[in-house]
Amino acid sequence: MHIQITFNNISDTIKELLIAELADIAEGFEETDTDLHAFFMKEKYDREAVTSLAALHNITFTENEIAPQNWNALWESNFEPVIVENFVGVRAFFHAPIPDVQHEIIITPKMSFGTGHHATTYLMIQQMQQIDFKGKTVFDFGTGTGILAILAAKLGAQQITANDIDEWSIQNARENFETNNVTDIRLVHSDSGMMAEHFDIILANINRNVLLENISHLSNQLNNNGLLILSGILREDIAIIEQCCKNNHLSLSGQAEKSNWMCLSFKKL
Numbered sequence: 672m673h674i675q676i677t678f679n680n681i682s683d684t685i686k687e688l689l690i691a692e693l694a695d696i697a698e699g700f701e702e703t704d705t706d707l708h709a710f711f712m713k714e715k716y717d718r719e720a721v722t723s724l725a726a727l728h729n730i731t732f733t734e735n736e737i738a739p740q741n742w743n744a745l746w747e748s749n750f751e752p753v754i755v756e757n758f759v760g761v762r763a764f765f766h767a768p769i770p771d772v773q774h775e776i777i778i779t780p781k782m783s784f785g786t787g788h789h790a791t792t793y794l795m796i797q798q799m800q801q802i803d804f805k806g807k808t809v810f811d812f813g814t815g816t817g818i819l820a821i822l823a824a825k826l827g828a829q830q831i832t833a834n835d836i837d838e839w840s841i842q843n844a845r846e847n848f849e850t851n852n853v854t855d856i857r858l859v860h861s862d863s864g865m866m867a868e869h870f871d872i873i874l875a876n877i878n879r880n881v882l883l884e885n886i887s888h889l890s891n892q893l894n895n896n897g898l899l900i901l902s903g904i905l906r907e908d909i910a911i912i913e914q915c916c917k918n919n920h921l922s923l924s925g926q927a928e929k930s931n932w933m934c935l936s937f938k939k940l
């Protein structure tokens with residue numbers, strides 16, 4: 672059996688926060704006008720985490736055991752194309768091509784995070800539009816579906832490494848690299864931002880705590896004048912992230928916001 676949690680009567684902002692906070696343990700989400708349903712495999716369900724999130728946001732939830740779901744059918748029914756300005760269009764293979772965008776990315780997300788729907792990915796794509804990737808070495812820390820690594824390849828990056836803690840995401844990213852004809856990206860299954868190589872650009876859309884734990888590794892691996900683009904940060908966490916970056920020779924060079932989520936760019940001094 673699987674578990675379905677329903678968070679009742681919540682705002683769109685709280686829905687977005689919950690989706691991001693539960694992305695690592697939930698198999699999928701379904702939204703209605705007022706509610707959010709989150710689906711879990713029984714062995715991955717963490718009642719304590721769900722209860723403390725509900726208390727944090729001052730909301731209620733109900734919990735039901737349900738028949739096993741077809742997660743593929745769930746994401747297919749939920750996945751609408753995403754367009755980031757006229758720069759990038761993200762769609763599934765069953766959608767029609769998106770006209771008038773510079774780069775099209777085809778994603779089969781299944782259980783991984785990274786379709787551009789979430790503000791944190793959208794902001795990363797927007798920031799990537801400002802950066803010259805041609806001939807650059809790139810590390811995509813926490814690649815999920817591989818969306819950012821695919822975009823870096825399409826923008827002309829020369830050598831790309833992508834990692835994820837989640838074995839399922841590694842398989843899914845590999846599948847998406849093949850679909851998008853960018854198969855020379857190196858994929859690593861690992862649980863930290865520590866790599867042996869140095870990079871010109873590091874992309875990291877994860878969350879506050881994983882970022883704080885890894886900023887010193889990321890900075891050590893960045894070439895001088897290299898760029899670190901961080902997303903997955905809430906507005907109230909800007910100061911702590913900025914201070915940690917400052918302590919690690921990284922100077923804030925840009926920031927963007929969407930739905931209370933921040934994307935911060937840093938330059939290695």
Ligand SMILES: C[S@@+](CC[C@H](N)C(=O)[O-])C[C@H]1O[C@@H](n2cnc3c(N)ncnc32)[C@H](O)[C@@H]1O
Nearest residue numbers: 784785792813814815835836837862863876877
């Ligand atoms: C918010 S998703 C971002 C996915 C994609 N890069 C995007 O921008 O949409 C974060 C990803 O980081 C992975 N992750 C979380 N903690 C990690 C860690 N300590 N080491 C490596 N990957 C991690 C998760 O499995 C998830 O796929």
